[in-house]
Amino acid sequence: MEFFFEVLLGGLLAGVMYSLVAIGFVLIYKASGVFNFAQGSMVLFAALTFVSLLERGIPFWLTFAITLLTMVVLAWAIERFMLRKLVNRPPITLFMATLGLSYMIEGLAQAVWGAQVHGLELGISDEPLELGGMLLSQFDIFAAGVAGVLVIFLSWLFNKTRTGISLRAVADDQLAALAVGIKLQRIWLIVWAVAGFVGLVAGLLWGARLGVQFSLSLVVLKALPVLIIGGFTSIGGAIVGGLIIGASEKLAEVFIGPIIGGGIENWFPYVLALVFLLVRPAGIFGERAIERV
Template identity: 85%
Template sequence: MSFFFEVLLGGLLAGVMYSLVAIGFVLIYKASGVFNFAQGSMVLFAALTFVSLLERGISFWLAFVLTLLAMVALAWTIERWVLRKLVNRPPITLFMATLGLSYIIEGLAQSLWGAQVHGLDLGINDEPFEFQGMLLSQFDIFAACVAGVLVLVLSVFFNKTRTGIALRAVADDQLAALAVGIKLEKLWLIVWTVAGFVGLVAGLLWGARLGVQFSLSLVVLKALPVLIIGGFTSISGSIVGGLIIGASEKLAEVFLGAYIGGGIENWFPYMLAMLFLLVRPTGIFGERQIERV
């Protein structure tokens, strides 16, 4: 039983890492109703910029601030030269725009910082420690605490501030929001900036775990089942979805792998997400769309 709980807690903590990437998707989707396929490239760009500045002798916090400013500049450029030109276009048009942006951002990162693999040390001891007979990762616990703080802050931002309420109004109906005087361009700039900050945090944590390399952008693929299960419009749902995916894939790998072979954690989350699509397409915390005809 102790081994079961060790695997379960390890999976829950690992699932928080998936949630950090999923939160960036939720932010963009809540503000524009668009699935931002460029989020993975933003995570890569942030991590690569940060580690490259560190390697040039810049201190940790100055590199963090400079990388955050770079993400703000990236957000401003995307809003000014892409999104503002595509207001009120069909969602598929915006999705294809973000798909193109993902390749542009990756190419920009490679041009600025090169394509070599970098190691990233955040000073967090990743050695496991024993708790009640279970071995838990200190790095995963740190990541869980960071994700918890982010969820709390973003939940307050979206539900209690005027800007957050305006963002929800824009997501519901852009034309109606424009009609009542909401400045769409300003709100999109804010939400892309916040998504850039979340991408920076996720990039640092994932870069410290996997190394800063271009395959880091593929982490978005693991965020897809998290979004499907938790819901595309819920920040809290991204955390719950990440916990479900993390726990289920680890338990399946350990306890089912002996019967049906290894590598289960590579495909089990997508099978679970497909089952959710059949039963509850909007996810656990997703908002159901009501259309008048």
């Protein structure tokens, strides 16, 4: 039983890493109602910018500030030259725009920083830590703490501030929000900037674990089942979905994998997401769409 709980807690902590990527998707979806396929490229671009500056001898916190400013500038450029042109267009149009944006960001990252693989050391040991007779990753515990602080901050920002109220208004009805004086461009800029910040945090944590390389952008594929289970409109749902995916894939790998073969953790989350789509398409915390006909 102790081994079971060790695997379960290890999976829960690992699932937090998926949640960090999923939160970026939720922010954009809440503001525009579109799935931002470029979030993975933003994670890659942030991590690649950070590690490239750090390797040039720039201090850690100054590097973090410069990278964050770069992500804000990137958010401004996206809003100014893409989103502003696509107001009130069909969601499929915005989705295709973010798909093209994904390749543009990856190409920009390669042109500026090159395509070589970088190691990233954050000073957080990945050695196991014994707690109550169980061995847990120190890095996963640190990542869970970062995610907790991030969720508290985002919950305050979007539930207790005027910006958050405006964001919910834009998410409900863009034309009505414009009619009452809400500046759609300003809201989109703020949301994409915050998504860039979340991408930076996720990029640093994932880059420290996997190395900063172009395959880092594929981490978005693991965020898909997280969003399907938790819901596309809930930050808390992204966390819960990540915990469910992290725990289930680790338990399946350890207890079911030896029976049916290895590699189960690569596809089990998608099977679980498919089950949720059949039972609860909107996800656990998702809002069901109601349309008048």
